Amino acid sequence: RDLHSFPTRRSSDLFVVDGSRLYQIAEETAALLQRDSGPSALARCALQSGNRIADDAPQAMQIRSLSLAVAQKCNLSCTYCYAQEGSFGSEPKQMSREAAQQALDFLFAETEPGQKVMLAFLGGEPMLNRALVRECVEYASKLAETAAVNVEFSITTNGTLLVPDDAEFFEKHGFSVTVSLDGIEDKHDRLRPFRGGQGRYKQ
Secondary structure: OOEEEEEOOOOEEEEEOOOOEEEEEOHHHHHHHHHOOOOHHHHHOOOOOOOOOOOOOOOOOOOOEEEEEOEEOOOEOOOOOOOOOOOOOOOOEEOOHHHHHHHHHHHHOOOOOOOEEEEEEEOOOHHHHHHHHHHHHHHHHHHHHHHOOEEEEEEEEOOOOOOHHHHHHHHHOOOEEEEOOOOOHHHHHHHOOEOOOOOOOOO
16 A cells, blocks of 8 residues: 556556655565565665654644635625625624734745745725725735835736726735636626625626
């Protein structure tokens, strides 16, 4: 179960499960492995032994990306929304400036010069909290400059609240922008209407 040798058109190959390693091997090595394919066979084949993948969970993962759900509310009422058609089943909420800055301080706390971090904005509809998105970008940019760290931004939006100034802001800061659509107009308007039922495809 640890080693698997198999013929190919040119030679024989050896797949080592631990580490998903693949080696091209000689025919005599393949014959040896047919007789003994246990872990000790690795050493006899002059291959590195020892576990490359353990079952232990990593203990000190570095945080290099963060998604901020800056608005727990939406201006649409999508029929399939996981958040009760955008209502989240409760009063609409927005992330506070304090919570956002604490999250950003946490993201940059252990970075080193030359590293890269990713900051994404989600909702609900994140542009319902446009001011906080912009504040976070400016704050993260200052943290990145101080720490000599590269920061990249992304946002997922339904696009209905965007204005030209938003596009200029996204361009200035190198945003990756994802706009959610659901196909052609009639299907999109049926699945993703405004709260009053009006279609939003054209907008």
